[in-house]
Amino acid sequence: MKTLFETAAKGRKRMTQTCTEPCPIERGMRIIGGKWKGSILWHLQDGPVRFNDLARQLGGASKKMVTQRLKEMEEIGLVKREVLSTRPVAVAYEITEFGRSSLCVLEQLKEWAEANAL
Numbered sequence: 003m004k005t006l007f008e009t010a011a012k013g014r015k016r017m018t019q020t021c022t023e024p025c026p027i028e029r030g031m032r033i034i035g036g037k038w039k040g041s042i043l044w045h046l047q048d049g050p051v052r053f054n055d056l057a058r059q060l061g062g063a064s065k066k067m068v069t070q071r072l073k074e075m076e077e078i079g080l081v082k083r084e085v086l087s088t089r090p091v092a093v094a095y096e097i098t099e100f101g102r103s104s105l106c107v108l109e110q111l112k113e114w115a116e117a118n119a120l
Contacts, residue, residue: 033078034104038063038071040111046081046097047105053093080104 010016024032034040038060045051045059057068072095075081080101086092114120 030107033080034107036071036074038067039075039080040108042068042071042075042095043080043097043101043104044108044112046095047102050084050094050096052086053095056095075101 034043041060041063042056045056051059053068053072057063057065060068063071072081072083076083076095078100079098081095082098084094084096086094
């Protein structure tokens with residue numbers, strides 16, 4: 003819902019139809035926003051990636067940060083985790099259909115950032 007403004011007495015503006023809950027943009031940003039989430043989804047789009055390979059692809063992210071984000075994303079349903087072997091432990095992550103549905107938004111964001119030299 004879009005917030006509307008009315009002009010009240012003495013030229014004062016008054017808001018009507020204000021949001022009482024987070025708008026769809028804010029809800030979406032809570033899902034795919036946040037440091038490294040978009041990059042993680044981007045790197046998983048071509049298939050499952052082992053944890054250490056993913057952490058290396060994310061350059062500036064610590065393994066602890068990558069672990070935290072992957073846990074959050076798994077709880078939301080953006081990625082799924084698969085244990086490949088137990089000795090030594092090897093884990094791979096794969097994007098879910100829900101996560102894949104965000105890729106068009108991330109592609110547009112990437113194009114916007116490149117077009118504006120960000």
